[in-house]
Amino acid sequence: MKAVVNGKIVLKNGVLENKVIVFDKKIIDICDEVPTNCEIIDAKENYVCPGLIDIHIHGCKGFDAMDEDENAVEIISKGLAETGVTSFLPTTMTMSPERIYKAFDNIIKAKNKSIKGAKVLGAHMEGPFINEKYKGAQNPKYIYKPSFDFIKDYTDIIKVISYSPELDKDFEFTKQVKKETDIVLSICHSDASYSTGKEAKDLG
Structure with missing residues (x-):
């Protein structure tokens, strides 16, 4: 699994900050902490949104x-x-x-x-x-x-x-x-x- 941290997460009705996106082939969760055994991707305060x-x-x-x-x-x-x-x-x-x-x-x-x-x-x-x-x-x-x-x-x-x-x-x-x-x-x-x-x- 991978975890995107330090990003501004664009959702349908707003933007989330200080949250973690956990995904594999698909998004698994948006949570507060990085789960164990995750590869971390630092978004460096950029926006994270659907392609x-x-x-x-x-x-x-x-x-x-x-x-x-x-x-x-x-x-x-x-x-x-x-x-x-x-x-x-x-x-x-x-x-x-x-x-x-x-x-x-x-x-x-x-x-x-x-x-x-x-x-x-x-x-x-x-x-x-x-x-x-x-x-x-x-x-x-x-x-x-x-x-x-x-x-x-x-x-x-x-x-x-x-x-x-x-x-x-x-x-x-x-x-x-x-x-x-x-x-x-x-x-x-x-x-x-x-x-x-x-x-x-x-x-x-």
Whole structure:
């Protein structure tokens, strides 16, 4: 067992001080004294809180999920762990299909490695199914209409797709994604009307 001492323990309804967290694979207890035969970890008056889950991050430490460098996701993972993030979804951008697929391949490799950093949960695909009117920093050259064929080979690694539902003719893409996968659909860079947004929401 291990014991975290000298930390400010963040709970749902407040912060505890002068307490000890005892844990093994899971938290066993929060108590006043260190039990016998515990390895002691000194939090040095820092906050101790549940790990953060970042579901939309393109990169850090000078690296991006779209980099062709196979080590990019691992470096991002280690950088995120320094900030309290314990798991994350590397997020792609609106680029060529080849670049997006290369990013997915790198994310798969990182997910299957034993990285000493934040855990790679899968990929967040932001674009290329977005509205050019609100493209922001996305490249309009690579904007496409929503297409299940575009993602069909990567439905296991993609966990979230951010898209513009008003571009989805008769909501065919939305319906197929919800029927055949566990992917979460999220509205982004969109010019959808209230009724279109609501219809997309009602479809899941």
